[in-house]
Amino acid sequence: MSKMKSVYGEPKDNYSFKIRLKSTILFIWFLILTIICLLPIYILIINATRQHSEVANSISFIPGSHLVENFKSLSTNQNLKLAYNAFHGYKNSLFITVFSTFLTVFFSAMTAYGIHVYDFKIKEISYTVILLVMMVPVQVTSAGFVAFMADIGLTNTYWPLIVPAVAAPAVVYFMRSYMKSSFPLDIVEAARIDGCGEFRTFVSIAIPMMKPAIAVQAIFAFIASWNNFYTPNMILINVDMKKKTLPMMVSALQASDKVKDLGLIYLAIALSILPIILAYVLLSRFIIAGVALGGVKE
């Protein structure tokens, strides 16, 4: 045995040394990428706690002492108040996001269920249509969308931002694939024999069984809707600042050159992305798993 070890020992050591070297180099490379990923956000948060003159003339990696003052001037700075109000921003964004997320997952599950469970003439055609329209980007339809909404007087309201969430082809596709693999039709039969109505079967049996798929899609729908800047900016053409969504306020902050206090600007941007970062930290496991499932389009 010992002889064999001496014969085979050397190349093996060489091999494991190579692996260790490669692992170490890659670890350092990953660390560098981590720094690149986090540095802009880190500087944003640090600068939000510093004074204007400090931000303008130096860069620091240690938090400053001006956070409280910046917070105070968030409500006292007259120029900022014209463009940005974190409280109203959160309220409006949350309102639109919660409703559209609910509509997206509920009606997508319902459509997928209808196509999966029932046999009817246009079943396959309707599914093909859904797959086809998945590819059409928003930007293509937006000119006609705005013109149409202006004609029926729905611009400057939240309706065009919430109701279209009912039709989310990509989510329907995902739910249908999930149902194919883990929703046996026998359950529907059993429910029917027990005298359960069709709609009740969907709400109290199918939806609880689809919780994993619904949770993943709800997270993605929430993030997409919260981050959406294009549609609100196109529909809410001339509304009062208090009705704008958070990304719109950030954009208004960018357009106004009257706000000079850099610490304040950094704080305003930081407030706009903090909720989403917190949510991500809590839910990252599900999000990564969801991306790996190919549940996200774009």
Place this chain on the structure above:
Amino acid sequence: MASAAQRRIKSISYAKYGYIFILPFFLVYFFFQLYPLINTFIVSFHGNGPGVDDFVGFANYKTLLFGGGRREAAISSSFYSSFKNTIILWFGNFIPQIALSLSLAVWFTEANLKIPGKGFFKVVMYLPNVITAASVAVLFLQLCGQSETNPGALNILLSKVGIVEQNSTSGLYDTIPFVEGVWQSRGVVMFIQTWMWFGNTMIMLMSGIQGINPSLFEAASIDGASSGQVFRKITFPLLTPIMAYTLVTSMIGGLQMFDIPYLYHKGTAKNEDIRTIAVLIYDYFHAQLDENKMGYAGAASVLLFFVTLILGCISFYITRDKDEIAKKKQRKKIAKQLKQESKQFGGFSI
């Protein structure tokens, strides 16, 4: 022996519930997406500004594609330049992004490497993708923004390293124009896009690699293949379909690039060098009532729609099941041969 009750159950048709369940989707789809798409086509055949209701035929397309008078030539050239910008920005973000994502995906899935904290790295690398793009644009604008007295975070950082020089007498910085420069601003936009999307692409490619039969990797390692050989002979060829899918979805996504090019400029002065096609369309239909260019916006959207359609067809063509199609062809061939043979026997099938 079916009892009367059983027969009755069989005769119940549940088809109507199918229609009821998919009705809301199609209703909303028709009202908020299909009709707007049709309306985009309608709008593209109508005039601009005050003449929004006049039918003009193909005039908008003609202006966008071929120009004409002085005003028309300006519109045409801005259309082409925005198209060019879109392509430049897309290439500049896709190539580094796919190189980075592919190498990371391969390293993350290599079983014999012992790297601690893989889960953490994955989470961090995906993080930029969930942050509001509008906020990211404004954040980078602040970080990269510059003036002689207020150099901005990036320029300060570069001056510490010694790339940007500070004039010793006046204290002013010889800054790099990351916002106003043509290639500097494009570079920043490309960087932001790569920064935001490489984590997403990496995770998609990783799930693709994990879908490859692991016994192939085992066989290769037993045969003593190096990791480079494994990548070239196994991972890359088997990953081609998912890479093609990534490529096409990224192209379609690139045509929609909006938030960052739209917001990455100083105050009200627009930066023409990063103006993408989506921004152009948006600016056209978003202008105030009398100055709007609804017709041009519609025509540009329709052209964009056809480009997307072509890309979509390509992706469909690439991701189609080649083996399945080959088998189908073979089956047809065999059927044909059989038919001919049977004809030789006077049309009698044997």
